[in-house]
Amino acid sequence: MDKLELAEQIAVVSGCLYLSWRIIKYVWSFLEVEEDPVTVLVTGAAGQIGYALVPMIARGEMLGPNRPVILHLLDIEPAAEALNGVKMELIDAAFPLLKGVVATTNVVEACTDVDIAIMVGGFPRKDGMERKDVMSKNVSIYKAQASALHYTIDGFSQRFSLLLPLLIVLLVANPANTNALILKEFAPSIPEDNITSLTRLDHNRALGQISEKLNVHVSDVKNVIIWGNHSSTQYPDVNHATVSTDKGTKYVRELVNNDHWLNTEFITTVQQRGAAIIKARKLSSALSAASAACDHIRDWVLGTPKGTWVSMGVYSDGSYGVPPGLIYSFPVTCEKGEWSIVQGLKIDEFSRAKMDATAEELIEEKALAYSCLH
Numbered sequence: 001m002d003k004l005e006l007a008e009q010i011a012v013v014s015g016c017l018y019l020s021w022r023i024i025k026y027v028w029s030f031l032e033v034e035e036d037p038v039t040v041l042v043t044g045a046a047g048q049i050g051y052a053l054v055p056m057i058a059r060g061e062m063l064g065p066n067r068p069v070i071l072h073l074l075d076i077e078p079a080a081e082a083l084n085g086v087k088m089e090l091i092d093a094a095f096p097l098l099k100g101v102v103a104t105t106n107v108v109e110a111c112t113d114v115d116i117a118i119m120v121g122g123f124p125r126k127d128g129m130e131r132k133d134v135m136s137k138n139v140s141i142y143k144a145q146a147s148a149l150h151y152t153i154d155g156f157s158q159r160f161s162l163l164l165p166l167l168i169v170l171l172v173a174n175p176a177n178t179n180a181l182i183l184k185e186f187a188p189s190i191p192e193d194n195i196t197s198l199t200r201l202d203h204n205r206a207l208g209q210i211s212e213k214l215n216v217h218v219s220d221v222k223n224v225i226i227w228g229n230h231s232s233t234q235y236p237d238v239n240h241a242t243v244s245t246d247k248g249t250k251y252v253r254e255l256v257n258n259d260h261w262l263n264t265e266f267i268t269t270v271q272q273r274g275a276a277i278i279k280a281r282k283l284s285s286a287l288s289a290a291s292a293a294c295d296h297i298r299d300w301v302l303g304t305p306k307g308t309w310v311s312m313g314v315y316s317d318g319s320y321g322v323p324p325g326l327i328y329s330f331p332v333t334c335e336k337g338e339w340s341i342v343q344g345l346k347i348d349e350f351s352r353a354k355m356d357a358t359a360e361e362l363i364e365e366k367a368l369a370y371s372c373l374h
């Protein structure tokens with residue numbers, strides 16, 4: 001046998017061993033009787049969203065009341081002491097579902113064995129800034145952290161949980177869509193469908209504005225859409241939104257009966273809500289952002305209720321004429337851990353122009369992000 005044949009045989013045997021190992025691990029996870037704990041990474045965990053988010057996860061608000069969780073908390077060295085304080089409080093809260101907490105400033109340790117990654121770490125904007133103004137600081141974080149997450153899969157360090165066969169990622173830190181795109185580009189082992197960005201906060205804000213206007217319960221309002229970027233160019237669209245009433249399901253436009261308000265003030269209120277919170281609190285949204293992150297992951301993993309869609313920033317496949325290659329917010333339904341874009345909605349001229357404008361901004365942000373990385 002010459003050296004080449006030997007090398008070939010070694011490669012084949014290693015390939016078979018690796019495949020068998022993955023199959024055994026996957027089958028093993030199905031045989032486990034107790035619900036398998038899910039490991040959730042929260043980056044920027046010492047910050048204000050992190051502080052609101054981790055107890056929600058530990059209490060079962062994200063993955064349901066029967067799903068144990070292990071939390072991996074990542075922050076940077078200057079926040080190490082505060083991060084340890086968060087860990088101490090999680091222990092003190094004695095959450096029955098919380099099976100372990102790793103608090104670390106080491107990105108590789110934080111990413112190891114992770115099933116769900118919620119990327120909050122970064123710098124928030126201040127009063128008077130646009131979200132893209134924090135671009136240069138934040139995109140470089142996501143390029144670096146993409147490598148650690150890439151290795152989680154490529155280096156075979158991911159546990160295989162029954163709930164999720166492969167790591168899923170939610171990008172919260174701003175500019176969220178573009179950070180998610182950068183993470184996708186620099187973590188090629190993560191399938192593009194597994195990387196999303198948060199526009200659920202905007203979606204929930206739109207539901208909240210309609211519920212206030214009509215004086216109905218927010219859970220009776222459904223199927224608003226946030227198209228595009230998590231920025232002031234986003235397009236909150238109510239053309240397909242409905243309200244459940246005693247007299248059956250009605251369209252929001254019919255009930256509001258004020259197209260001028262819906263096409264002007266409603267849209268700008270949702271677009272500018274983040275800035276309004278910063279003005280009022282001198283800090284950006286935290287409890288509503290954390291709650292929206294829980295909603296996003298819960299619906300993605302456990303499924304959207306029948307007849308309901310939600311908004312998620314996902315990798316565009318060209319649906320609705322949105323350029324492919326952007327992370328753009330679409331209406332999606334989710335089932336068994338997979339999202340799909342709701343198809344066939346009628347788009348009028350007004351909507352088309354707004355959807356195109358926010359896509360344009362994302363194209364510009366993408367170019368700006370790359371220029372920051374070079």
Ligand SMILES: NC(=O)C1=CN([C@@H]2O[C@H](COP(=O)(O)OP(=O)(O)OC[C@H]3O[C@@H](n4cnc5c(N)ncnc54)[C@H](O)[C@@H]3O)[C@@H](O)[C@H]2O)C=CC1
Nearest residue numbers: 044046047048049075121122123124172173174198201289
């Ligand atoms: N997509 C959305 O709907 C929303 C996004 N945001 C964004 O979320 C991000 C976090 O917001 P807050 O929690 O209010 O900010 P914060 O400043 O309170 O916390 C951010 C944390 O990230 C940490 N951090 C910085 N660099 C890091 C790195 N390389 N690795 C890990 N951690 C790192 C900081 O030390 C800090 O503890 C901001 O970018 C903010 O603009 C905020 C609200 C809504």
Ligand SMILES: O=C([O-])CC(=O)C(=O)O
Nearest residue numbers: 125131174274275284285
């Ligand atoms: O506005 C900000 O900078 C924080 C944020 O993304 C939001 O509240 O939607």
